[in-house]
Amino acid sequence: MISITNRSVLGRLFKLNSAILPQFNPSKTMASQSDKRFKVLVTSPEVPKAAIDLLKKSCDVTICETLPPERSEMLKKVPGVDGVLWGTYDKLNDEVLDTAGETLKVISTMSSGIDYVDQPALKRRKVQLGHTPVVVNEPVAELTIALMVAAARRFHEGRLHIENETWITWSHKWMLGYDIKGSTVGIVGFGGIGQSIAQRLQGYEIKELLYTGRNEKPEAKKYNAKYVSFDELLKTSDFVIAACPLTPETKEMFNEAAFNKMKPTSIFVNVARGQIADQKALYNALKNHTIFAAGLDVMTPEPLPKDDPLMTLPNCVIIPHLGTATEKATENMALVAAHNVLRGLAGEPMISPAYQL
Numbered sequence: 001m002i003s004i005t006n007r008s009v010l011g012r013l014f015k016l017n018s019a020i021l022p023q024f025n026p027s028k029t030m031a032s033q034s035d036k037r038f039k040v041l042v043t044s045p046e047v048p049k050a051a052i053d054l055l056k057k058s059c060d061v062t063i064c065e066t067l068p069p070e071r072s073e074m075l076k077k078v079p080g081v082d083g084v085l086w087g088t089y090d091k092l093n094d095e096v097l098d099t100a101g102e103t104l105k106v107i108s109t110m111s112s113g114i115d116y117v118d119q120p121a122l123k124r125r126k127v128q129l130g131h132t133p134v135v136v137n138e139p140v141a142e143l144t145i146a147l148m149v150a151a152a153r154r155f156h157e158g159r160l161h162i163e164n165e166t167w168i169t170w171s172h173k174w175m176l177g178y179d180i181k182g183s184t185v186g187i188v189g190f191g192g193i194g195q196s197i198a199q200r201l202q203g204y205e206i207k208e209l210l211y212t213g214r215n216e217k218p219e220a221k222k223y224n225a226k227y228v229s230f231d232e233l234l235k236t237s238d239f240v241i242a243a244c245p246l247t248p249e250t251k252e253m254f255n256e257a258a259f260n261k262m263k264p265t266s267i268f269v270n271v272a273r274g275q276i277a278d279q280k281a282l283y284n285a286l287k288n289h290t291i292f293a294a295g296l297d298v299m300t301p302e303p304l305p306k307d308d309p310l311m312t313l314p315n316c317v318i319i320p321h322l323g324t325a326t327e328k329a330t331e332n333m334a335l336v337a338a339h340n341v342l343r344g345l346a347g348e349p350m351i352s353p354a355y356q357l
């Protein structure tokens with residue numbers, strides 16, 4: 001068993017997240033000590049120092065140095081390691097696992113979404129996988145509210161009017177948008193992020209909160225949120241927010257038929273994954289005013305080429321996947337990932353395992 005002795009980092013993480021990481025128990029981990037120092041690879045030099053320092057207390061840590069991270073460097077450094085803090089969105093697949101060899105027992109990503117991980121390949125080799133949900137909820141939820149406002153109040157179109165010198169000051173009908181207050185908001189995927197969005201909407205005096213997903217959630221009561229079918233949510237909502245994981249079931253669930261069911265005044269916000277939407281169908285829906293506007297933090301591909309058709313639309317607010325891009329969220333994700341790795345190596349439950357072996 002390994003020891004985790006960096007009390008200040010542990011304390012800081014515990015204090016920061018005691019409310020959202022109830023299962024975190026530093027004393028339990030610190031009680032399990034041994035002399036074995038595991039080898040851990042960190043795949044990006046940009047993983048925050050607090051997490052690296054934490055790993056270094058009890059492990060021999062190798063860090064990939066190249067920026068942008070080069071897969072070849074990671075593949076050169078991964079053979080023989082016991083654990084990996086996967087600090088990029090690079091494909092985590094058979095190639096990595098075969099190159100690492102049989103010593104590799106534990107990996108944690110530094111993201112909530114793990115659609116770039118070949119989970120069956122890890123499970124076949126009995127490699128534990130951790131990820132970092134929970135700490136992403138609040139920053140992504142804040143950004144969602146921002147995108148709702150930005151799309152409903154036509155931020156991008158307004159900016160274009162300034163650039164094109166077509167700003168009109170004499171009309172009361174110019175650039176009118178929609179309010180969140182009094183609106184019906186529908187959230188697709190009522191997990192941690194969906195619920196954090198619901199929490200933030202409590203102050204906006206909305207008319208009704210709807211959600212859909214695989215199952216009805218007991219937590220929905222707290223937010224006065226009503227479980228409805230996907231179809232009903234599309235037909236009724238003024239704001240339709242995608243906050244679900246990308247799975248074979250959710251891939252392109254926002255297709256032409258789905259956009260056709262939405263109101264012409266409705267606003268689509270995607271903070272999940274680009275592939276949740278059929279992007280051509282989304283383009284057509286925006287271009288033809290089948291829906292009013294969209295706010296996108298995610299799209300396909302990323303980075304989106306600047307000549308992508310979506311970029312020509314005044315009613316589409318596009319930002320470059322900034323969901324968790326805050327100082328605090330990044331450090332929190334790194335710390336949770338480091339704890340996942342340390343706990344996995346120590347034979348203790350990870351803070352956030354992606355699955356049970």
Ligand SMILES: O=C(O)C(=O)CO
Nearest residue numbers: 111112113136323324
């Ligand atoms: O953590 C993730 O999966 C993200 O995509 C953050 O935006």
